[in-house]
Amino acid sequence: KQWYQRRVAITAGDYASSFIFEAKKPEWCKSLPFDEYGPDLRDQIRIREGHREAKREERLKNEKEELQNIVAEAEEERERYQTERKNAINNYRNALDAQTQQPPFRLPLNEPDGFVFGKFDLTPEKMLEIRKRAKRVQEHQMSCINFNLKREAEERENRIKYEQEVLEKTKKKKVPTATLR
Numbered sequence: 001k002q003w004y005q006r007r008v009a010i011t012a013g014d015y016a017s018s019f020i021f022e023a024k025k026p027e028w029c030k031s032l033p034f035d036e037y038g039p040d041l042r043d044q045i046r047i048r049e050g051h052r053e054a055k056r057e058e059r060l061k062n063e064k065e066e067l068q069n070i071v072a073e074a075e076e077e078r079e080r081y082q083t084e085r086k087n088a089i090n091n092y093r094n095a096l097d098a099q100t101q102q103p104p105f106r107l108p109l110n111e112p113d114g115f116v117f118g119k120f121d122l123t124p125e126k127m128l129e130i131r132k133r134a135k136r137v138q139e140h141q142m143s144c145i146n147f148n149l150k151r152e153a154e155e156r157e158n159r160i161k162y163e164q165e166v167l168e169k170t171k172k173k174k175v176p177t178a179t180l181r
Contacts, residue, residue, distance in 0.1 A: 122130075
């Protein structure tokens with residue numbers, strides 16, 4: 001008898017191809033001659049175990065490389081962070097040194113009003129000046145309020161005129177079309 005062999009790929013990832021015997025005639029003997037196909041199967045098992053071992057070693061090697069890459073990236077990130085922090089601290093120190101060596105320009109202090117130091121600090125001239133200044137501020141505020149009120153009234157009138165014009169135009173357009181129907 002002649003034995004036929006063929007390879008069939010098994011879909012599971014760890015398995016290699018396997019020998020499958022084709023269907024035999026009904027008078028085929030149920031006991032299979034192990035001597036004929038046994039060595040081939042032993043070789044196949046050895047090859048399969050070799051593939052599994054190679055895949056496992058490759059996976060472990062890849063995981064080890066990946067961990068080394070992650071550690072290296074973390075170290076680089078930490079060094080970068082430390083250098084950026086050192087640069088920021090140095091810039092801040094330089095800015096503080098510049099401020100202490102060259103103080104900013106200071107405006108002269110205002111002359112105090114009587115409200116801070118008491119009524120005895122006021123002279124009649126200073127009191128008159130304060131009253132004039134308060135009156136000017138009040139007049140300015142009132143003029144601003146009046147100006148804003150006038151502007152709002154004009155805007156309202158213009159908007160009403162525009163709306164009336166638009167209404168008249170639409171009425172003129174609709175009246176001829178309504179008579180045609």
